[in-house]
Amino acid sequence: MKLPSDPADFEAGDGTRLESHAPRSGRTEAVDDSPVLGGTTDQTALVVKELTKRFGERTAFSDVSFQVAYGEVFGFLGPNGAGKTTTVRTLGTLITATSGTATVAGIPLNAKNGADIRRRISIMPESPGLYWRLTVTENLEYFAGLYGLRRAGPRIKGTLEAVNLVDRADDLCGALSKGLRQRVALARTLLSDPAILFLDEPTSGLDPVAALEVHHLIDELRRRGVTIFLTTHRLEEAEKLCDRVAILNTTLRTVGRPEDLRAQLFASALVVKTRAPLHDPDRLFAGIPAVQGWHSDAPGSYELSVSDPRVAAPEVTRGLVGAGADVLSIGEAQHSLEDVYLELIDEDVEASRR
Ligand code: ATP
Numbered sequence: 001m002k003l004p005s006d007p008a009d010f011e012a013g014d015g016t017r018l019e020s021h022a023p024r025s026g027r028t029e030a031v032d033d034s035p036v037l038g039g040t041t042d043q044t045a046l047v048v049k050e051l052t053k054r055f056g057e058r059t060a061f062s063d064v065s066f067q068v069a070y071g072e073v074f075g076f077l078g079p080n081g082a083g084k085t086t087t088v089r090t091l092g093t094l095i096t097a098t099s100g101t102a103t104v105a106g107i108p109l110n111a112k113n114g115a116d117i118r119r120r121i122s123i124m125p126e127s128p129g130l131y132w133r134l135t136v137t138e139n140l141e142y143f144a145g146l147y148g149l150r151r152a153g154p155r156i157k158g159t160l161e162a163v164n165l166v167d168r169a170d171d172l173c174g175a176l177s178k179g180l181r182q183r184v185a186l187a188r189t190l191l192s193d194p195a196i197l198f199l200d201e202p203t204s205g206l207d208p209v210a211a212l213e214v215h216h217l218i219d220e221l222r223r224r225g226v227t228i229f230l231t232t233h234r235l236e237e238a239e240k241l242c243d244r245v246a247i248l249n250t251t252l253r254t255v256g257r258p259e260d261l262r263a264q265l266f267a268s269a270l271v272v273k274t275r276a277p278l279h280d281p282d283r284l285f286a287g288i289p290a291v292q293g294w295h296s297d298a299p300g301s302y303e304l305s306v307s308d309p310r311v312a313a314p315e316v317t318r319g320l321v322g323a324g325a326d327v328l329s330i331g332e333a334q335h336s337l338e339d340v341y342l343e344l345i346d347e348d349v350e351a352s353r354r
Contacts, residue, residue, distance in 0.1 A: 051100035060086035075242035122194035128185035132174030179210025269333035275326035
């Protein structure tokens with residue numbers, strides 16, 4: 001299903017036509033003469049450079065730099081108080097940065113460009129912010145009015161289809177479950193056909209089934225090429241949905257594809273399980289050239305440091321069999337995004353103790 005995105009669907013409060021928000025030619029107009037940041041390209045939805053936000057003495061986030069390409073699902077992770085929501089609010093022009101620069105959908109972030117940026121983005125805050133005594137459709141009609149959307153009917157129908165809510169269109173929002181309300185909130189953010197969708201903890205408080213539904217919707221939006229900036233505490237969610245993730249803890253700790261972060265942080269290893277503990281593991285593993293070191297967390301379970309698991313695995317198997325061991329399994333050690341996250345955040349905790 002294609003959401004309608006005719007520029008004529010939008011009008012400003014004064015009746016003038018507005019551009020549809022999503023980038024069409026890959027180029028959006030910068031409406032002032034602020035310098036374009038180094039590295040900005042027409043394909044870049046967000047360019048954030050050394051951005052800092054302080055509230056008095058408190059630093060919400062500091063010296064944050066990253067870029068997000070159009071069509072990317074970008075995960076923004078970090079512990080409570082890391083500055084995630086404040087980053088979203090800053091990029092969403094709700095508050096001003098203390099220092100640093102950014103372009104959002106091609107437009108330099110500054111006070112003058114706020115309205116222009118807001119026409120090209122949508123923010124779904126953690127709480128859905130709907131009118132419970134209005135129906136789903138009435139809520140969407142109301143927000144379409146606020147967005148200055150003309151001919152809202154087809155757009156509302158399109159967004160309801162996008163979030164699988166057509167059959168609940170006439171239900172009062174107050175009568176919907178939390179998960180369904182999140183879907184309405186998502187429909188609302190889609191009304192304006194945003195170039196960038198900011199989702200702030202969209203599955204917070206949802207049960208696993210409702211969260212899975214939201215995941216499917218995000219996946220569907222990704223397939224349509226919507227750029228999504230997703231803040232979440234759910235690491236498995238980020239791992240599943242995001243092309244790249246950033247880990248923030250006031251400063252940016254890392255940014256990259258989950259698999260690259262795993263590779264950067266964790267050396268390659270093989271996990272070997274044997275029916276009984278090895279008689280002399282030191283001697284056995286020292287005799288296998290591909291093994292650089294080993295440790296054991298449990299009887300009959302060994303993690304071997306290797307530089308290339310595919311080269312090492314056959315050598316290790318031969319060595320074990322040669323030593324008369326009953327091998328139950330041998331495989332590459334798997335590290336999750338959660339391992340990466342915990343490793344980095346633990347480093348910060350340790351550093352703060354020093
Ligand atoms: P959570 O995961 O708990 O939602 P977060 O990563 O979104 O946290 P923020 O809400 O961005 O974190 O808060 C970052 C820091 O900025 C916190 O120390 C918070 O207390 C502070 N902060 C946020 N908004 C304000 C404000 N309006 N005035 C003063 N301090 C604020």
